[in-house]
Amino acid sequence: MKNLIYGALCLVWFCSANVQGQSPCYDKLYVAGKTYLEKGDYAEAFEHFIVARNCWDKKRMDRLDYYIDLTSSRWTAALEAARKEAEDREKIEAGLRKDAELAKVEETRAKNEAQRSANLNFAYLHTNRSQKALENNKASEALCLAYEAYNKLEHYNHSDPPPEKPIEIPAVVFEAFGNAVFATDHQTIELSQTNILAFEMTEKKDRFLTIGRDSTIKIWSISGQMIDSIKNEKGHILSATFSSKGNQVLICNKNNTAFIWKEGRTSLIELQGHENAVVKGAFINEKLLITISRDGMVKRWNESGNEIGKGISLTSPLIDMIIGQNKTAYFRTAYVIYVLDLNQPYEQAVELKHDQYIFGVALSPDEQRIMTVSADRTIKLWSGDGKLHKTIEHDSPVYTASFNPLLVTNEIVTGSQNGEVRLMNLDENDQTDQYAVNHTQAIHKVIFSPNGNYSLSVLADASFQIFGKQKASGNHRGGINDIVFSPDSQTILSCSEDQSTRLWASNGDLLMNMPLENAVLNARFYQGGNQIISITKNGIVYLAPNPILVLSQIKNKKRKLPACSTAME
Template identity: 20%
Template sequence: MGDRAELEYISIGGNRHPSAADWANNDGGCLAYGAGNSIALWRPLDSAYKGVYALLNGHTDAANAVKFYQRSGNQEVLLFSGSVDKSIRAWRVPLGESEGKSYESAVVAQHDASVTALEILSDSQTLISASADSTIKVWDLSHFATDGINEEVELVETIKVKIMPLAISAHDLDKKHKILAVAGSNAAIHIYVTQTTGKFGPIATLTGHAGWIRSLSFVRETTDTSSDLLLASASQDKFIRLWRIHKGEELPSSKAVDDPSLGLMGKSVSTKAHRFEIGDERASITFEALLLGHDDWIYSNKWHHHDGKLQLLSASADNSLAIWEADANSGIWVCVSRLGEISAQKGSTTATGSTGGFWIGLWSPKGNAVASLGRTGGWRLWQQESEHIWVPQIGCGGHVRSVTDIAWSKSGGYLLSTSSDQTSRLHSKWKQTPSWHEFARPQIHGYDLNCIGVISDTQFVSGADEKPLRVFQEPAVVASLLSKLCDISQENTDLPDAANIPVLGLSNKAIQAVDDKESNTNGDTEEPTTDDPSFIVNISALDIDHPPVEDQLARHLLWPEIHKVYGHGYEISAVAVTQDGTLMATACRASSIDHAVIRVYDTKDWKDFSEPLRAHSLTVTSLQWSPDGGYLLSVGRDRIWSIFELIDGKFTTTTAKGHSRMILDCSWAPLEAGRIFATAGRDKSVKIWQLIGTEWQLKSTITVSQPATAVAFAPSLPQNHLSLAIGLESGELLLAEVSMEDLEKVNVRPMQMQLCPHKGISRIAWQPQSGEQASGLMAVASEDGSLRIFTVPS
């Protein structure tokens, strides 16, 4: 069973680093980005909208730098990645039909500190890396293995710099010489050129910026290989500077002095020429232009030749992408397109809808699309419709920190996930393609979120690093979206229109949708009036006919909070709701018996259903109601499990020491199997228990190689056996078949390692099933920030 599981969906956000993504320059158009310790592969222009189709695992810390290297004639590309773990790895990424079948990797280089940037000169087979150890290393790729990936690259030279390099760019000056630009934790750009020895030597320091420089990019001015080079530098001083590298004794004419926008600077711009030699030739570097237009830090800039024009794409913390061109008549550089959000629409914080800026901007291989990564870890995509018209397309993304809990809706139509990144997200299947997407972001919070429970198909409850639990109600905009695109019907029509978070607030509030313009008695149109403009939204903004893009998720698809549930004294650790949604059990972090209680609430009035349930002495790690709601199972750090049987509105308690170390998760078998449950412990075992007469007996112990962190029974009984999914601290997933005739007969198969996360499994949840189904959907949440959905044959 395990080796036939197929990966249906991966959701994971990108790392906020300007060098942490690259778009391969081939017809397949694979975009790779750092996602936690992994490298995510995505085809942005894929008509199937599949999203991330693979995660490459190998790094032991965050991936900061990603760069493709395609050799001519190969049916694969090499991908190099640099990480905080000090290493540079090489990956083979197959193209075309073979994608996703094999991804090999090797550690090819090592620095003494975090790798901050990578550059590749394909023609000269050179890899250049920058590191926080204040060195730039140059590597020769010419002897890198072509039939296997086990050979190491050859270190050519090490350049010591006096800054922490954050950005590098290199280019061939001619067939024999290369130029390298280095910048970072000061306001200068350091230029190196290869000397007669073949090694890089410093030839100039370019000054002018007033802040750290985050991105550098070289390009030929035209497609003619003898044309001048241009260097673009993007800085935290909110400006982009262009520099010209020109061969010849005479200096090129500069248009910088004629640019009227420079008068806004309040001081003259230096046009000092930096002269140097390339072999027997003279050359110079001069200031070319100053690009003004962003009003916050600029994180990245990339060149591209498109339709005979040279264009520069810049990404800024002001929530915008800008596309720059030189005016055909004056030669002055101007912004011809701006994508993202304009200042008047920006929220002051992430909670009010602002994405917190763009960290990466990338051109597609043909230059007819651009992609950008925002602070929330989500990718935005625009495709060019006409010369200056760019249309938003469906992007991808996900959580950017550990996914702590997941829960399916009662009908199984959608999946909710919650995370330490302080968001809850709703995922469902778009019937048109079909493909899985994020369809709502019900909660954006100020605390790390720990657990989530579904009350009904329109309500859920979440617990965080705070004392109250919060209950949320589905708004009409989400109900309409799920109905149109996912065939999830909603009978309740009495729903709020939408929700938002007031400035300085933590509670999502219901808001009203209004016509874009409301008519007054004179027939004129005027803006709608309200005491608080933040509590209205235009109807047009809620008319969504495709999976939402990142700004819609952050701004318009919140769920209003309808209730707070109090009672606990510390951070909430676990929540569970009965199948019929009438009772909710909760627990909080505890170091003493006084706080290690379980509280049960009636969801009709949110009052205590009973006295607090006492059995544990330390934090309760997981709570699970039996399918019929007759039993509540709890496990905890104190190594015991407890069962509370509900009889005539009263609970009776049974407690036993289940494992030799803390118990991390538990799960009930389907009701038709009888009273059976499983527990997962840090003692590297999963135990199966059964009610025999009036006693709960241990029937089977499954020994595993790592601490078992998650366990879940499938909701069906195919071929008279139980299917049990087990997640380990290493990220490994196991699928066990347990015979109903003899619970001691257990067949355990591991899932393919390339499909598994590389960090601990936080939670496993099977989609509710109705009737006989040939396969089931299994959702897996991991500490690596990924959410995965598998199709598992019965």
């Protein structure tokens, strides 16, 4: 267990050193590996040498490969010597023991320990060979070798009778397998559009749209086939959103107009009537739309582009809005959130106020409570009718907050400018901090997993923290542009300015590193979490299966692997 924990810490240390400019990781891991080798601690030596292969400043691969092979040969020799010693000792001591059963138990223990070490030796060797195969562009070979490493340990853990000390599969084995899956199975689609500013998917995750710097919107199928291209000749595009069915798009422009794109229609439907930039719009349903403009005007429209009623003028410039499932709209201005029931004729909007800038608003799962976060160092909890229930003070401006999706937990999580992440359990009369973690960097985003068991915070230094049964972390070498949980809450997908998308287990283990060719704007799960889509800022889409799916397919014989040409018994 010590080896596995240390291996995971090595990976975290390596990423941290790379980001923060600490001393080179290769030399430290290489020297430590040699030290463990000379001590005869071969498992530790293996982990250090294998992790050294992933160092950003790696060098002298021939020297490293020599010591990996030397470790293997010495470990094998030590195992053989231990086996013979155990046999000799057993022969000598067996006659001296009165209790034959004790001798048999001791013999079994020694054999099991030798077998356990031999299986670990096999797994580490195959993991190393998988990494080398991938470096030499032998993706299929890398996949086969990584699976053999995993399968050897799985077979040992599920042998009959089961081992007394099952082997926890090292994180490097899963990472090697995931990296090989990406190399063998990913598809690359070059969109006929560069300098992409925004990306949006339909609810069904079967289509997406891109907004280019040239004020062109393009709509695509998930396979990368272009469905339509819309060039906005009148001004800069501020936002675009799909209808729930995905066959309509509402486009909002800086030049005071908005348009409806409808599938199968040759021309756009123009929405005229705003007197300032239309910052955002939304479909209330397939036949009813809403738009907001920078001058505080809210307007409703039918699907034909006709305005419904006069609209309502709010007193402050509008920044953003969200529409709840119960068709209530929440309009954000600098210091006020306006709440409006869209099911009723326009009336006076409910006002939720702060003394300083409001960074965001969040809704409880049942939408009966509203949470606002502000530069005034507070969060406020409101009822839907605008009644203030609670004000919770913080030590610095609060940038972000979220409700646990499980209503019964009554939990919220907040993230602040000073790096504090606070998980709170609320009830009518009390407020309990379950934990408060202080980081050195501002918190940009906090979210809960869909099952409510984990919360996650994104820091300004390109790292994130996971809170659940145990605390874990992960990072990139550049700013994190997006991060999401999978639908089953078991994995996390992050994408970054460092030109990579990464898949993580909920315990912080890296499952797959996807090296791409440009900064990654967005990454999403689709097909129930079984597939991953990444889009770069220069207009390249990458599609890849979740390695957990591929592992299941191989185990259940739904996918056949070629034989490993360099596999070892």
